[in-house]
Amino acid sequence: MKRLLTLATVLLMISVTASGQSTDVEATRVMAEQGDAYAQVYLGMIYDQGKGVPEDNAEAFKWYKRASDQGLPSAQYSMATLFAKGSGVARDDFAAYVWYAVAAVQSQDGAAQARDEIAISLSAEQLEAGQKLVKRCIESGYKDCS
Numbered sequence: 050m051k052r053l054l055t056l057a058t059v060l061l062m063i064s065v066t067a068s069g070q071s072t073d074v075e076a077t078r079v080m081a082e083q084g085d086a087y088a089q090v091y092l093g094m095i096y097d098q099g100k101g102v103p104e105d106n107a108e109a110f111k112w113y114k115r116a117s118d119q120g121l122p123s124a125q126y127s128m129a130t131l132f133a134k135g136s137g138v139a140r141d142d143f144a145a146y147v148w149y150a151v152a153a154v155q156s157q158d159g160a161a162q163a164r165d166e167i168a169i170s171l172s173a174e175q176l177e178a179g180q181k182l183v184k185r186c187i188e189s190g191y192k193d194c195s
Contacts, residue, residue, distance in 0.1 A: 089116035090124040106137025122157035150183040
């Protein structure tokens with residue numbers, strides 16, 4: 050029930066007009082700082098896209114990471130994309146592969162395809178290490194993912 054209420058609150062925030070974006074960002078930040086994974090991924094998207102704030106991929110990454118650590122697959126996918134592009138963080142195809150794979154296990158749209166596309170850039174040893182890390186990450190409840 051709490052997740053449903055949180056999701057409804059975040060969706061309501063999304064509908065705020067441009068004139069209310071500053072309030073939207075601050076309300077989302079409060080919820081994100083309190084540990085709400087949905088607010089964290091939404092705040093990451095705000096910074097990633099520069100919606101009502103200057104675009105800041107490093108700040109987006111921070112919020113995606115917090116939500117990823119709580120198991121939110123959309124955040125894991127978004128964080129992997131930042132790794133793949135080198136936006137806000139150093140480009141890291143291995144880390145991108147791992148996070149795309151973790152998101153794919155949870156059936157995140159597009160994650161399996163993105164994982165397979167980036168896998169081409171990795172060696173056989175990296176792929177094996179990545180698969181082991183994905184398993185460890187999931188088994189640890191997203192606490193041991195690097």
